[in-house]
Amino acid sequence: MERKKFYLVSLGCAKNTVDSERVAKLLSQKFEPTNDPTEADLILVNTCAFIDPAKEESIETIIDLSRVKKREAKLAVFGCLVNRYGEVLKRELHEADLLFPTEPYREVCQTFDLKSCDLKKRLLLTPPTYAYLKISEGCNRTCAFCAIPQIRGPYRSRPVEELVEEARYLVETYGVKELVIVSQDTSYYGKDLYGEFALPRLLDELQKLPVKWIRLHYLYPSKEVFALVDYLLKGSEKVLPYLDLPIQHASDRVLKAMRRGHSADFLKKLLHSAREKLGENAVFRTTVIVGFPAEGQKEFEELLKFVEEFEFDYLGVFKYYHEEGTPAWETFEDSVPEEEKEERKRTLEAVQSVISERRLSRFLETEQEVLVEGVDEDFGLVPVGRTWFQAPEVDGMTYLETFSPDGEEFKPEVGKEIKAFLTQLEGVDFKAVPLGD
Numbered sequence: 001m002e003r004k005k006f007y008l009v010s011l012g013c014a015k016n017t018v019d020s021e022r023v024a025k026l027l028s029q030k031f032e033p034t035n036d037p038t039e040a041d042l043i044l045v046n047t048c049a050f051i052d053p054a055k056e057e058s059i060e061t062i063i064d065l066s067r068v069k070k071r072e073a074k075l076a077v078f079g080c081l082v083n084r085y086g087e088v089l090k091r092e093l094h095e096a097d098l099l100f101p102t103e104p105y106r107e108v109c110q111t112f113d114l115k116s117c118d119l120k121k122r123l124l125l126t127p128p129t130y131a132y133l134k135i136s137e138g139c140n141r142t143c144a145f146c147a148i149p150q151i152r153g154p155y156r157s158r159p160v161e162e163l164v165e166e167a168r169y170l171v172e173t174y175g176v177k178e179l180v181i182v183s184q185d186t187s188y189y190g191k192d193l194y195g196e197f198a199l200p201r202l203l204d205e206l207q208k209l210p211v212k213w214i215r216l217h218y219l220y221p222s223k224e225v226f227a228l229v230d231y232l233l234k235g236s237e238k239v240l241p242y243l244d245l246p247i248q249h250a251s252d253r254v255l256k257a258m259r260r261g262h263s264a265d266f267l268k269k270l271l272h273s274a275r276e277k278l279g280e281n282a283v284f285r286t287t288v289i290v291g292f293p294a295e296g297q298k299e300f301e302e303l304l305k306f307v308e309e310f311e312f313d314y315l316g317v318f319k320y321y322h323e324e325g326t327p328a329w330e331t332f333e334d335s336v337p338e339e340e341k342e343e344r345k346r347t348l349e350a351v352q353s354v355i356s357e358r359r360l361s362r363f364l365e366t367e368q369e370v371l372v373e374g375v376d377e378d379f380g381l382v383p384v385g386r387t388w389f390q391a392p393e394v395d396g397m398t399y400l401e402t403f404s405p406d407g408e409e410f411k412p413e414v415g416k417e418i419k420a421f422l423t424q425l426e427g428v429d430f431k432a433v434p435l436g437d
Helices: 014-027 052-068 080-092 105-111 148-152 160-174 199-206 224-233 252-257 264-278 297-310 327-331 338-363
Strands: 004-010 031-033 042-047 074-079 130-134 178-182 213-216 239-244 283-290 314-319 367-376 382-386 398-400 417-426 429-436
Touching: 004 014, 004 052, 014 031, 014 042, 014 074, 014 105, 014 130, 014 178, 042 052, 042 080, 052 074, 052 080, 074 080, 080 148, 130 160, 160 199, 199 224, 224 239, 224 264, 252 297, 264 283, 264 297, 283 297, 283 338, 297 338, 314 338, 338 417, 367 398, 367 429, 398 417
Parallel strands: 004 031, 004 042, 042 074, 130 178, 178 213, 213 239, 239 283, 283 314, 398 429
Antiparallel strands: 367 382, 367 417, 382 398, 417 429
16 A cells, blocks of 8 residues: 655745654655655645744745645645734635644644654755754743744753763764754854753763764854863864854944844953854854844944954855744834845845855865765755855855876765865855875
Protein backbone atom coordinates (compact mmCIF):
# COMPACT_ATOMS: atom_id res chain seq x y z
CA MET A 1 0.00 0.00 0.00
CA GLU A 2 1.41 3.40 -1.05
CA ARG A 3 2.21 5.72 1.82
CA LYS A 4 0.53 9.09 2.01
CA LYS A 5 2.62 12.20 1.25
CA PHE A 6 3.24 15.48 3.02
CA TYR A 7 4.46 18.84 1.74
CA LEU A 8 5.99 21.36 4.15
CA VAL A 9 6.82 25.06 3.77
CA SER A 10 8.97 26.66 6.46
CA LEU A 11 8.84 30.47 6.58
CA GLY A 12 10.76 32.93 8.74
CA CYS A 13 13.95 32.41 10.69
CA ALA A 14 16.41 29.56 11.16
CA LYS A 15 14.77 28.76 14.49
CA ASN A 16 11.58 28.00 12.57
CA THR A 17 13.60 25.78 10.26
CA VAL A 18 14.60 23.59 13.22
CA ASP A 19 10.95 23.29 14.31
CA SER A 20 9.97 22.30 10.77
CA GLU A 21 12.72 19.69 10.57
CA ARG A 22 11.49 18.06 13.77
CA VAL A 23 7.89 18.02 12.53
CA ALA A 24 9.00 16.55 9.19
CA LYS A 25 10.91 13.76 10.93
CA LEU A 26 7.93 12.94 13.15
CA LEU A 27 5.59 12.80 10.16
CA SER A 28 8.00 10.58 8.20
CA GLN A 29 6.80 7.70 10.39
CA LYS A 30 3.56 7.68 8.39
CA PHE A 31 4.08 9.99 5.41
CA GLU A 32 6.58 10.39 2.56
CA PRO A 33 7.86 13.92 1.91
CA THR A 34 7.13 15.41 -1.50
CA ASN A 35 8.20 18.59 -3.30
CA ASP A 36 4.88 18.82 -5.15
CA PRO A 37 1.97 20.27 -3.11
CA THR A 38 -0.59 19.06 -5.67
CA GLU A 39 0.16 15.41 -4.84
CA ALA A 40 0.34 15.83 -1.04
CA ASP A 41 -2.25 14.37 1.32
CA LEU A 42 -1.09 16.73 4.05
CA ILE A 43 0.25 20.27 3.54
CA LEU A 44 1.92 22.14 6.39
CA VAL A 45 2.96 25.79 6.65
CA ASN A 46 5.26 26.92 9.48
CA THR A 47 4.48 30.61 9.76
CA CYS A 48 6.28 33.78 10.82
CA ALA A 49 4.58 36.72 12.53
CA PHE A 50 7.53 38.94 13.50
CA ILE A 51 6.68 41.92 11.28
CA ASP A 52 3.93 42.80 8.80
CA PRO A 53 5.67 41.53 5.63
CA ALA A 54 6.27 38.16 7.32
CA LYS A 55 2.61 37.93 8.34
CA GLU A 56 1.51 38.82 4.82
CA GLU A 57 3.84 36.20 3.30
CA SER A 58 2.46 33.56 5.68
CA ILE A 59 -1.17 34.32 4.80
CA GLU A 60 -0.45 34.47 1.06
CA THR A 61 1.38 31.14 1.20
CA ILE A 62 -1.51 29.48 3.02
CA ILE A 63 -4.08 30.81 0.53
CA ASP A 64 -1.96 29.86 -2.49
CA LEU A 65 -1.52 26.31 -1.23
CA SER A 66 -5.21 25.96 -0.43
CA ARG A 67 -5.93 26.63 -4.10
CA VAL A 68 -3.64 23.92 -5.46
CA LYS A 69 -4.11 21.15 -2.91
CA LYS A 70 -6.14 18.02 -3.58
CA ARG A 71 -9.76 18.26 -2.44
CA GLU A 72 -9.28 15.61 0.24
CA ALA A 73 -5.88 16.89 1.43
CA LYS A 74 -5.56 18.54 4.84
CA LEU A 75 -3.87 21.93 5.29
CA ALA A 76 -2.16 22.42 8.66
CA VAL A 77 -0.86 25.81 9.81
CA PHE A 78 1.52 26.15 12.76
CA GLY A 79 4.12 28.45 14.25
CA CYS A 80 4.28 32.09 15.32
CA LEU A 81 1.22 33.31 13.43
CA VAL A 82 -0.95 30.82 15.31
CA ASN A 83 0.60 31.72 18.67
CA ARG A 84 0.01 35.41 18.05
CA TYR A 85 -3.36 35.41 16.28
CA GLY A 86 -4.84 31.99 17.08
CA GLU A 87 -8.37 33.16 17.89
CA VAL A 88 -8.56 35.37 14.81
CA LEU A 89 -7.31 32.54 12.59
CA LYS A 90 -9.91 30.15 14.00
CA ARG A 91 -12.63 32.60 12.97
CA GLU A 92 -11.29 33.85 9.66
CA LEU A 93 -8.72 31.48 8.14
CA HIS A 94 -11.15 28.99 6.62
CA GLU A 95 -8.43 27.61 4.35
CA ALA A 96 -6.72 25.89 7.31
CA ASP A 97 -8.01 22.51 8.48
CA LEU A 98 -5.64 22.34 11.47
CA LEU A 99 -3.99 25.00 13.63
CA PHE A 100 -0.96 24.12 15.75
CA PRO A 101 1.25 26.41 17.92
CA THR A 102 5.02 26.84 17.79
CA GLU A 103 6.84 23.63 18.80
CA PRO A 104 3.73 21.62 17.83
CA TYR A 105 5.26 18.22 18.48
CA ARG A 106 2.76 16.87 21.00
CA GLU A 107 -0.16 18.04 18.85
CA VAL A 108 1.33 16.48 15.70
CA CYS A 109 2.03 13.18 17.46
CA GLN A 110 -1.50 13.02 18.87
CA THR A 111 -3.31 14.16 15.72
CA PHE A 112 -1.58 11.65 13.47
CA ASP A 113 -1.26 8.87 16.06
CA LEU A 114 2.54 8.64 15.79
CA LYS A 115 4.32 5.98 17.82
CA SER A 116 7.49 7.95 18.51
CA CYS A 117 7.80 11.60 19.52
CA ASP A 118 11.64 11.74 19.62
CA LEU A 119 12.57 15.41 19.16
CA LYS A 120 16.32 14.89 18.79
CA LYS A 121 15.81 13.51 15.28
CA ARG A 122 15.27 15.84 12.34
CA LEU A 123 14.72 15.64 8.61
CA LEU A 124 17.13 18.27 7.32
CA LEU A 125 15.74 21.04 5.12
CA THR A 126 19.23 22.52 4.64
CA PRO A 127 22.05 21.11 2.51
CA PRO A 128 23.84 18.34 4.44
CA THR A 129 26.89 20.58 4.84
CA TYR A 130 25.33 22.44 7.75
CA ALA A 131 22.55 22.26 10.32
CA TYR A 132 21.08 24.76 12.75
CA LEU A 133 21.30 23.88 16.44
CA LYS A 134 18.63 25.78 18.38
CA ILE A 135 19.92 26.05 21.94
CA SER A 136 16.92 27.76 23.58
CA GLU A 137 13.36 28.94 23.18
CA GLY A 138 11.84 32.34 23.92
CA CYS A 139 13.43 35.53 25.23
CA ASN A 140 13.64 37.50 28.49
CA ARG A 141 14.59 40.84 26.89
CA THR A 142 12.01 43.59 26.64
CA CYS A 143 13.16 45.35 23.45
CA ALA A 144 10.47 47.86 22.54
CA PHE A 145 10.17 46.83 18.89
CA CYS A 146 10.04 43.06 19.39
CA ALA A 147 7.03 40.72 19.68
CA ILE A 148 9.04 37.53 20.25
CA PRO A 149 8.55 37.34 24.06
CA GLN A 150 4.78 37.50 23.66
CA ILE A 151 4.88 34.92 20.84
CA ARG A 152 7.44 32.47 22.18
CA GLY A 153 7.40 33.14 25.91
CA PRO A 154 10.30 33.49 28.38
CA TYR A 155 13.84 32.24 27.76
CA ARG A 156 14.27 28.48 28.16
CA SER A 157 17.74 27.00 27.69
CA ARG A 158 18.04 23.42 26.49
CA PRO A 159 20.42 21.21 28.54
CA VAL A 160 23.98 20.78 27.26
CA GLU A 161 23.68 16.99 27.19
CA GLU A 162 20.51 17.11 25.11
CA LEU A 163 22.05 19.51 22.60
CA VAL A 164 25.21 17.43 22.24
CA GLU A 165 23.12 14.31 21.63
CA GLU A 166 21.13 16.10 18.93
CA ALA A 167 24.30 17.45 17.31
CA ARG A 168 25.85 13.99 17.32
CA TYR A 169 22.75 12.65 15.58
CA LEU A 170 23.03 15.33 12.88
CA VAL A 171 26.70 14.58 12.27
CA GLU A 172 26.29 10.80 12.19
CA THR A 173 23.09 10.78 10.14
CA TYR A 174 23.74 13.51 7.58
CA GLY A 175 27.49 14.06 7.70
CA VAL A 176 27.00 17.67 8.83
CA LYS A 177 30.25 19.66 8.69
CA GLU A 178 29.03 22.90 10.27
CA LEU A 179 26.84 23.53 13.29
CA VAL A 180 25.17 26.95 13.27
CA ILE A 181 24.15 27.93 16.82
CA VAL A 182 20.86 29.84 16.88
CA SER A 183 18.52 31.19 19.54
CA GLN A 184 16.71 34.42 20.20
CA ASP A 185 19.54 35.52 22.54
CA THR A 186 22.65 33.34 22.42
CA SER A 187 24.41 35.57 24.98
CA TYR A 188 21.89 34.48 27.64
CA TYR A 189 22.33 30.73 27.23
CA GLY A 190 22.40 28.77 30.48
CA LYS A 191 21.51 31.56 32.92
CA ASP A 192 18.01 30.24 33.53
CA LEU A 193 19.09 26.59 33.66
CA TYR A 194 22.50 26.69 35.33
CA GLY A 195 22.53 30.11 36.99
CA GLU A 196 25.41 31.29 34.81
CA PHE A 197 26.44 31.92 31.19
CA ALA A 198 27.03 28.38 29.93
CA LEU A 199 27.79 28.84 26.23
CA PRO A 200 31.53 28.09 26.67
CA ARG A 201 30.61 24.85 28.44
CA LEU A 202 28.33 23.87 25.56
CA LEU A 203 30.98 24.76 22.98
CA ASP A 204 33.57 22.65 24.79
CA GLU A 205 31.33 19.62 24.39
CA LEU A 206 30.35 20.34 20.79
CA GLN A 207 33.99 20.68 19.78
CA LYS A 208 34.52 17.03 20.72
CA LEU A 209 32.28 16.02 17.82
CA PRO A 210 33.75 15.44 14.33
CA VAL A 211 32.52 18.74 12.89
CA LYS A 212 34.62 21.26 11.01
CA TRP A 213 33.04 24.58 11.98
CA ILE A 214 30.81 25.90 14.77
CA ARG A 215 29.24 29.29 14.01
CA LEU A 216 27.51 31.62 16.49
CA HIS A 217 24.45 33.70 15.60
CA TYR A 218 22.32 36.25 17.47
CA LEU A 219 24.72 37.33 20.21
CA TYR A 220 22.95 40.08 22.14
CA PRO A 221 25.52 42.84 22.85
CA SER A 222 26.21 42.20 26.54
CA LYS A 223 29.10 41.64 28.94
CA GLU A 224 28.94 37.90 28.17
CA VAL A 225 30.40 38.63 24.74
CA PHE A 226 33.66 39.74 26.41
CA ALA A 227 33.85 36.28 28.01
CA LEU A 228 33.11 34.66 24.67
CA VAL A 229 35.91 36.60 22.96
CA ASP A 230 38.31 35.41 25.66
CA TYR A 231 37.09 31.87 25.01
CA LEU A 232 37.87 32.24 21.30
CA LEU A 233 41.34 33.56 22.14
CA LYS A 234 42.18 30.41 24.07
CA GLY A 235 42.41 28.54 20.80
CA SER A 236 39.00 27.09 20.18
CA GLU A 237 39.81 25.22 17.00
CA LYS A 238 36.30 24.73 15.63
CA VAL A 239 34.41 27.79 16.89
CA LEU A 240 34.81 30.38 14.15
CA PRO A 241 35.93 33.97 14.84
CA TYR A 242 32.62 35.03 13.34
CA LEU A 243 30.46 37.20 15.61
CA ASP A 244 26.87 38.00 14.72
CA LEU A 245 25.95 40.87 17.07
CA PRO A 246 22.64 42.59 16.23
CA ILE A 247 23.17 46.14 17.53
CA GLN A 248 19.87 47.55 16.09
CA HIS A 249 21.07 51.15 16.56
CA ALA A 250 23.95 53.33 17.78
CA SER A 251 22.25 56.47 19.06
CA ASP A 252 21.84 56.73 22.83
CA ARG A 253 18.40 58.32 22.42
CA VAL A 254 17.18 55.50 20.18
CA LEU A 255 18.84 52.74 22.18
CA LYS A 256 17.10 54.00 25.32
CA ALA A 257 13.74 54.21 23.57
CA MET A 258 14.30 50.71 22.18
CA ARG A 259 14.97 49.51 25.76
CA ARG A 260 18.21 47.83 24.71
CA GLY A 261 19.81 48.25 28.14
CA HIS A 262 23.16 49.69 27.02
CA SER A 263 24.70 52.81 25.52
CA ALA A 264 26.47 53.53 22.25
CA ASP A 265 29.74 53.80 24.18
CA PHE A 266 29.25 50.26 25.46
CA LEU A 267 28.75 49.03 21.89
CA LYS A 268 31.92 50.79 20.76
CA LYS A 269 33.90 49.35 23.65
CA LEU A 270 32.59 45.84 23.05
CA LEU A 271 33.09 45.80 19.30
CA HIS A 272 36.50 47.48 19.22
CA SER A 273 37.75 45.29 22.07
CA ALA A 274 36.62 42.17 20.22
CA ARG A 275 38.24 43.23 16.96
CA GLU A 276 41.46 44.28 18.70
CA LYS A 277 41.73 40.94 20.50
CA LEU A 278 40.66 38.67 17.65
CA GLY A 279 42.54 40.50 14.91
CA GLU A 280 41.57 41.55 11.41
CA ASN A 281 40.79 37.97 10.42
CA ALA A 282 37.67 38.00 12.60
CA VAL A 283 34.36 38.65 10.87
CA PHE A 284 31.55 40.81 12.29
CA ARG A 285 27.91 40.76 11.19
CA THR A 286 25.11 42.94 12.54
CA THR A 287 21.57 44.13 11.88
CA VAL A 288 20.09 47.58 12.41
CA ILE A 289 16.62 49.12 12.38
CA VAL A 290 15.91 52.47 10.71
CA GLY A 291 12.81 54.58 11.23
CA PHE A 292 12.18 53.80 14.89
CA PRO A 293 9.92 56.53 16.39
CA ALA A 294 12.76 58.10 18.40
CA GLU A 295 15.01 58.34 15.32
CA GLY A 296 15.28 61.79 13.79
CA GLN A 297 17.82 62.83 11.18
CA LYS A 298 20.42 63.49 13.91
CA GLU A 299 20.01 59.98 15.36
CA PHE A 300 20.14 58.40 11.92
CA GLU A 301 23.39 60.21 11.18
CA GLU A 302 24.81 58.89 14.47
CA LEU A 303 24.01 55.36 13.31
CA LEU A 304 25.51 56.05 9.89
CA LYS A 305 28.70 57.40 11.45
CA PHE A 306 28.98 54.39 13.75
CA VAL A 307 28.66 52.00 10.80
CA GLU A 308 31.23 53.96 8.78
CA GLU A 309 33.71 54.02 11.64
CA PHE A 310 33.51 50.41 12.80
CA GLU A 311 33.14 48.81 9.36
CA PHE A 312 31.15 45.63 9.83
CA ASP A 313 31.86 42.90 7.31
CA TYR A 314 28.15 42.24 6.84
CA LEU A 315 25.16 44.34 7.84
CA GLY A 316 21.43 43.89 7.33
CA VAL A 317 19.09 46.90 7.39
CA PHE A 318 15.44 46.61 8.38
CA LYS A 319 12.73 49.24 8.42
CA TYR A 320 10.82 49.67 11.67
CA TYR A 321 7.35 48.14 11.74
CA HIS A 322 4.88 49.33 14.37
CA GLU A 323 3.87 45.94 15.80
CA GLU A 324 0.77 45.69 17.98
CA GLY A 325 1.34 44.46 21.50
CA THR A 326 4.99 45.55 21.66
CA PRO A 327 6.21 48.18 24.15
CA ALA A 328 6.79 50.59 21.24
CA TRP A 329 3.17 50.14 20.13
CA GLU A 330 2.02 51.17 23.60
CA THR A 331 4.46 54.08 23.96
CA PHE A 332 5.04 55.72 20.57
CA GLU A 333 3.33 56.85 17.42
CA ASP A 334 4.76 55.46 14.19
CA SER A 335 6.09 58.93 13.45
CA VAL A 336 8.70 58.40 10.71
CA PRO A 337 7.06 58.46 7.23
CA GLU A 338 7.41 55.31 5.15
CA GLU A 339 9.29 57.09 2.37
CA GLU A 340 11.79 58.41 4.93
CA LYS A 341 12.33 54.91 6.33
CA GLU A 342 12.94 53.63 2.81
CA GLU A 343 15.37 56.44 2.04
CA ARG A 344 17.36 55.81 5.21
CA LYS A 345 17.46 52.10 4.41
CA ARG A 346 18.79 52.79 0.90
CA THR A 347 21.38 55.24 2.21
CA LEU A 348 22.71 52.85 4.83
CA GLU A 349 22.77 49.90 2.42
CA ALA A 350 24.72 51.94 -0.13
CA VAL A 351 27.31 52.88 2.49
CA GLN A 352 27.55 49.33 3.75
CA SER A 353 27.96 47.80 0.28
CA VAL A 354 31.18 49.79 -0.18
CA ILE A 355 32.38 48.81 3.31
CA SER A 356 31.61 45.11 2.80
CA GLU A 357 33.47 44.98 -0.49
CA ARG A 358 36.47 46.76 1.01
CA ARG A 359 36.51 44.56 4.13
CA LEU A 360 36.06 41.28 2.27
CA SER A 361 38.78 42.11 -0.25
CA ARG A 362 41.33 41.05 2.39
CA PHE A 363 40.43 37.46 1.52
CA LEU A 364 41.20 37.91 -2.19
CA GLU A 365 44.10 35.86 -3.55
CA THR A 366 44.08 33.59 -0.54
CA GLU A 367 43.60 29.85 -0.32
CA GLN A 368 40.47 28.87 1.58
CA GLU A 369 38.61 25.70 2.41
CA VAL A 370 35.19 25.61 0.78
CA LEU A 371 32.19 23.44 1.65
CA VAL A 372 30.49 22.53 -1.63
CA GLU A 373 26.71 22.95 -1.39
CA GLY A 374 25.55 22.25 -4.94
CA VAL A 375 25.23 24.15 -8.20
CA ASP A 376 23.70 27.51 -9.05
CA GLU A 377 21.37 26.87 -11.98
CA ASP A 378 20.88 30.59 -12.64
CA PHE A 379 24.52 30.83 -13.72
CA GLY A 380 24.63 27.67 -15.82
CA LEU A 381 25.18 24.91 -13.26
CA VAL A 382 28.11 26.71 -11.63
CA PRO A 383 29.34 24.82 -8.52
CA VAL A 384 28.82 26.87 -5.36
CA GLY A 385 29.97 26.62 -1.77
CA ARG A 386 30.90 28.63 1.30
CA THR A 387 34.09 29.58 3.07
CA TRP A 388 34.33 29.91 6.87
CA PHE A 389 33.51 33.63 6.69
CA GLN A 390 30.26 33.08 4.77
CA ALA A 391 27.31 32.10 6.96
CA PRO A 392 24.56 30.10 5.26
CA GLU A 393 21.59 32.01 3.82
CA VAL A 394 22.61 35.49 5.01
CA ASP A 395 26.10 36.11 3.57
CA GLY A 396 27.60 35.67 0.12
CA MET A 397 28.58 32.49 -1.73
CA THR A 398 31.73 31.24 -3.42
CA TYR A 399 31.31 30.33 -7.11
CA LEU A 400 33.79 27.72 -8.26
CA GLU A 401 35.36 27.45 -11.70
CA THR A 402 34.59 24.14 -13.39
CA PHE A 403 38.26 23.45 -14.21
CA SER A 404 41.23 23.38 -11.85
CA PRO A 405 44.56 25.08 -12.76
CA ASP A 406 45.92 21.81 -14.22
CA GLY A 407 42.97 21.59 -16.60
CA GLU A 408 41.03 18.89 -14.80
CA GLU A 409 37.26 19.22 -14.84
CA PHE A 410 35.81 19.86 -11.41
CA LYS A 411 32.74 17.83 -10.61
CA PRO A 412 31.22 19.13 -7.38
CA GLU A 413 30.08 16.71 -4.74
CA VAL A 414 27.66 18.21 -2.22
CA GLY A 415 29.08 18.07 1.28
CA LYS A 416 32.66 17.79 0.08
CA GLU A 417 35.44 19.99 1.47
CA ILE A 418 37.87 21.37 -1.10
CA LYS A 419 40.64 23.93 -1.19
CA ALA A 420 40.11 26.88 -3.52
CA PHE A 421 41.97 30.05 -4.49
CA LEU A 422 39.79 33.17 -4.31
CA THR A 423 40.29 35.18 -7.50
CA GLN A 424 37.49 37.73 -7.73
CA LEU A 425 35.01 39.58 -5.50
CA GLU A 426 31.64 40.82 -6.72
CA GLY A 427 29.63 42.47 -3.95
CA VAL A 428 29.83 39.87 -1.19
CA ASP A 429 30.29 36.88 -3.53
CA PHE A 430 33.61 35.35 -4.51
CA LYS A 431 34.81 33.49 -7.56
CA ALA A 432 37.42 30.81 -6.94
CA VAL A 433 39.54 28.19 -8.66
CA PRO A 434 39.33 24.72 -7.08
CA LEU A 435 42.69 23.31 -5.98
CA GLY A 436 41.54 19.85 -4.90
CA ASP A 437 40.62 18.13 -1.64
